[in-house]
Amino acid sequence: MAAIALPSTMHAWQYKEYGKGMHQVELPVPAPGPKELLVKVAATSLNPLDYKLESGSLKMIYGLKLPITPCTDVAGTVAAVGEGVTDFAVGDRVAAWSDVMKSGGLAEYVLLDKKSAAAKLPASVSFEEASGVVTTGMTALQALRDKAGVPLSGKGRVLIMAASGGVGAYAVQLAKKAGAHVTVTVGARNADLARSLGADDVIDYRAVADPDNPLAHPGGELYDVILHTTAVPEKWDHFHRVLTPKGCVVSTIPEFSTFLRTAIQSVTFAGQKMIPIFCDCSKAEDLKLLIEMMGRGELKTVVDSKTPLKEADKAWERCLGGHATGKIVVTVP
Numbered sequence: 144m145a146a147i148a149l150p151s152t153m154h155a156w157q158y159k160e161y162g163k164g165m166h167q168v169e170l171p172v173p174a175p176g177p178k179e180l181l182v183k184v185a186a187t188s189l190n191p192l193d194y195k196l197e198s199g200s201l202k203m204i205y206g207l208k209l210p211i212t213p214c215t216d217v218a219g220t221v222a223a224v225g226e227g228v229t230d231f232a233v234g235d236r237v238a239a240w241s242d243v244m245k246s247g248g249l250a251e252y253v254l255l256d257k258k259s260a261a262a263k264l265p266a267s268v269s270f271e272e273a274s275g276v277v278t279t280g281m282t283a284l285q286a287l288r289d290k291a292g293v294p295l296s297g298k299g300r301v302l303i304m305a306a307s308g309g310v311g312a313y314a315v316q317l318a319k320k321a322g323a324h325v326t327v328t329v330g331a332r333n334a335d336l337a338r339s340l341g342a343d344d345v346i347d348y349r350a351v352a353d354p355d356n357p358l359a360h361p362g363g364e365l366y367d368v369i370l371h372t373t374a375v376p377e378k379w380d381h382f383h384r385v386l387t388p389k390g391c392v393v394s395t396i397p398e399f400s401t402f403l404r405t406a407i408q409s410v411t412f413a414g415q416k417m418i419p420i421f422c423d424c425s426k427a428e429d430l431k432l433l434i435e436m437m438g439r440g441e442l443k444t445v446v447d448s449k450t451p452l453k454e455a456d457k458a459w460e461r462c463l464g465g466h467a468t469g470k471i472v473v474t475v476p
């Protein structure tokens with residue numbers, strides 16, 4: 144195992160019980176086993192999934208073994224490599240998705256196993272920017288490319304809901320780059336930001352012209368694709384009336400009704416489709432693609448805030464509030 148001198152313990156945040164919040168802890172620095180990487184974390188970004196896991200509301204699905212160090216999305220420097228690692232070396236700057244069941248990113252060091260997607264960073268991409276793109280960038284990419292086929296068509300009209308959010312801000316940029324006409328929903332305070340990311344038309348979700356038809360395009364056009372990323376419960380009627388006859392909604396927050404609708408549409412050969420997505424965060428090739436785009440200046444991370452690790456509870460509260468503009472980043476000195 145190649146390594147540099149490492150401390151024996153590290154600072155981290157953990158939760159030991161569901162719904163009781165996080166606590167600061169001192170943990171042993173893990174040693175990488177075969178095919179594993181130890182990364183000195185420089186930045187980690189928070190996702191709503193982190194607090195959903197902590198709340199216990201998803202325990203039937205994920206069955207976490209507590210205590211958990213939260214945060215899947217990390218960027219930092221490889222500090223040690225386990226036996227059999229050939230594609231990374233000590234000193235490499237990387238971004239990665241980490242399985243919190245094994246090792247979470249809200250810590251000074253994180254252990255990545257072979258399931259973790261990891262990508263090397265060009266010098267022009269900062270750790271903060273890179274930590275933001277991991278889950279939300281891959282979700283936006285997979286939703287548009289794999290579920291909705293946006294880059295394949297290169298055209299079409301796309302509605303991105305919550306373009307000021309983690310997923311939405313990347314999705315606007317990716318859809319625009321794919322050649323789509325992009326409409327977004329955001330609060331008025333983020334209208335200029337959305338336009339700067341590539342939005343052609345903006346709907347202020349708090350002041351819609353017709354509350355019965357809140358997603359209506361300002362010019363009356365129909366959408367080929369809607370990316371639903373808000374916690375507002377889905378109302379199919381709102382989607383149905385603004386979609387083209389063969390249009391689809393990709394939902395990052397699928398509920399029971401989403402799966403039911405998808406199943407019914409499938410057996411009835413319906414033209415319009417509701418499509419749930421669960422990001423496949425093991426896809427290193429997707430993370431590499433996004434990082435390369437960032438390196439070329441084609442994709443950027445909107446950073447809501449940067450908070451030092453010692454004050455990560457403040458970042459956590461901000462994530463809970465649901466009103467971040469872009470990514471909430473925790474920096475690790």
Ligand SMILES: NC(=O)c1ccc[n+]([C@@H]2O[C@H](COP(=O)([O-])OP(=O)(O)OC[C@H]3O[C@@H](n4cnc5c(N)ncnc54)[C@H](OP(=O)(O)O)[C@@H]3O)[C@@H](O)[C@H]2O)c1
Pocket residue numbers: 190191192278279282304305306307308309310311328329330331333348372373374375394395396397420421422423462465466467468469
């Ligand atoms: N299925 C998957 O694989 C997957 C992957 C990633 C994320 N997700 C889920 O997708 C959801 C979005 O994630 P995220 O990281 O993008 O969330 P986020 O960054 O926390 O979203 C916050 C943003 O949403 C905006 N917003 C809230 N309600 C809105 C509304 N009704 N219309 C328009 N904008 C609204 C807020 O704007 P204001 O401040 O103006 O209200 C804020 O800027 C989460 O529930 C997350 O768990 C799922």
